[in-house]
Amino acid sequence: MKQADIIICGDYVVTMNEKMDLITKGAIAIKDGRIIDIGQENSIRKNYLSKTLIDGKDKALLPGLINTHTHAAMVYYRGLADDLPLKEWWEQHMFPAETKTLSHEFILDALELACLEMIKSGVTTFNDMYFFGDSAAESTIKSGIRGIIGVGILDFPSVSAKTQEEYFNNVQVLIDKYKGHELITPCISPHALYTCSPETFKKAQEMAEKHDISIHIHLSETEWEVSEILSRYGKRPVNLLHSIGFLSQRVLAAHCVWLNDEEIDLLAQTGTSVSHCLESNMKLASGFAPIVKMIKSGVNVSIGTDGAASNNDLSMIGEMSTVAKVHKAIEKDPTAIDDRTTLKMATINGAKALAMEHLIGSLEKGKYADIVSINLKKPHLTPLYDIYxxxxxxxxxxxxxxxIVNGKLLMENGYVLTLDEDEVIKKSNKWVDQISKFKK
Ligand SMILES: [Zn+2]
Known part of the structure; x- marks a missing residue:
């Protein structure tokens, strides 16, 4: 008998591996943060000894969900300014609120709330874009989930930096502190083409290449953005980025709502991944990203919630359901996006988008043990013919x-072990007076 740290079982083990293997009455053996074996419960329990054995009756195991685009700290601006177009929402509400309320303390507290919400909804990895990355990392580590912490860059001063040098220095600080960390991956995030010049994008690319980190951007989110970039530079956003040699497998572009066929092909050819943020795009009435066309053209499409101020939650489970249903309606074709394709977008495609497919995104031997168990004993999950x-x-x-993230139990039977839920909510409510001054 070999020793494992944890054995977790499930009536269904949804591996999301290349062959889409589905194991019934399965189990996973975990040691030192990794999956060391996966298979039938009988055989795993015959071969491994473990002090921690998690029963699998009425449970489905799946890879932890990967939220590829969010601004986690914006959970504190949830419901602050709704029912507005993006430009007005951002310029008149979010940016002023950020200017007056953001601080290291804000990010520390807000990230605890965001991580709590993500753990409770099965998210084990999130790709962030915001400010004060060091504080974001600190609370993420405390919660135990995996964070790709994108340090935001703008071409104008904000609370996080006054000059370009300071913005880039913020990235360097995070790289120096967290490169190689088991939960935190530093990332660089030039915000968008309407807030950063092509020169700033190139500079960010050079830094990303030098340190081998990924780049997280907003791209072609609104019709206004496309016409603005066309009038400033004479090129559409994707064309402009391609013309400066920016697009590559290193880049994860959030939104990509307003693309023409040529731009879709450019994303596919360059291996640029997309984070589809449908609920945010619907709420801000930005439009519908042509993801059915993108997938057919070979673009790697993943799913993001965007920040909670434009969604208004961080639920990837909710997002999956919306994605699968809305695109059927848009295409007038119920086969346009099926359940399996959608779950891939929320797991293995997300891992690919973050260049982490060798580590996360599916339940396979050797990968990190990032595992979510779903309780199937619910009226709305009965009867069960197809787990996907x-x-x-x-x-x-x-x-x-x-x-489970990195082989560590973060939540068991609905009880979060790494954060004190009551304390996090109490702490969050203390910020309300200060933030509510910016209410629409
Ligand atoms: Zn965003």
Whole structure:
């Protein structure tokens, strides 16, 4: 018998590996943060000894969900300014609120709330873009989930930096502190082409290449952005980025709502990944990203929630359901995006988008043990004919029962072990008076 740290079982083990293997009455053996074996429960329990054995009755195990675009700290601006177009929402509400309220303390507290929400809804990795990355990293580590912390860059002063040098220095500080960390991956995030010049994008690219980190940007989110970039530079956003040699596998572009066929091909050819943020795009009425066309053209499409101020939650389970349903309606074709494709977008495609597919995104031997268990003993998950269907079309965030990241139990039977839920909520409510001055 070999020793494992944890054995977790499930009536269904949804591996999301290349062959889409589905194991019934399965189990996963975990040691030193990694999956060391996966297979039938009988054989795993015959071969491994473990002090921690998690029962699998009425449970489905799946890879932890990967949220590829968010601004986690914006959970504190949830519901602050709704029912507005993006430009007005950002310029008149979010940016002024950020200018007056953001601080290291704000990010520390807000990230605890965001991580709590993500753990409870089965997210084990999030790709962030915001400010005060060091504080974001600190709370992420405390919560135990995996964070790709994108340090935001703008061409004008903000609370996080006054000069370009300071913005880039913020990135360097995070790289120096966290490069090689087991949970935190530093990333560089020039915000968008309407807030950063092509020169700033090139500078960010040079830094990313030098340190081998990924680049996280907003791209072609609104029709206004496309016409603005066309009038400033004579090129559409994707064309402009391609013309300066910016697009590559290193780049994860959030939104990509307003693309023409040529731009879709450019994303596919360059290996640029997309984070589809449908609920945010719907709420800000930005439009519908042509993801069915993108997938057909070979673009790697993943899913993001965007910040909670424009969604208004961080639920990837909710997002999956919306994605699968809305695109059927847009295409007038119920086969346009199926349950399996949608779950891939929320797992393995997300891992590819972050250049982490060798580490996360599926349940396979050797990968990090980032595992979510769903409680199937619910009226809305009964009866069960197809587990993929239930995960995508029927499950809700509160069905998430147990969460493991990096081989560590973060939540068991719905109880979060790394953060004190009451304390986090109490702490968050203390910020309300200060933030509510910016209410719409
Ligand atoms: Zn965003």
């Amino acid at each position: 269907s239930h995960i995508v079309y029927s499950s809700i965030s509160s069905d998430v029962d147990t969460v």
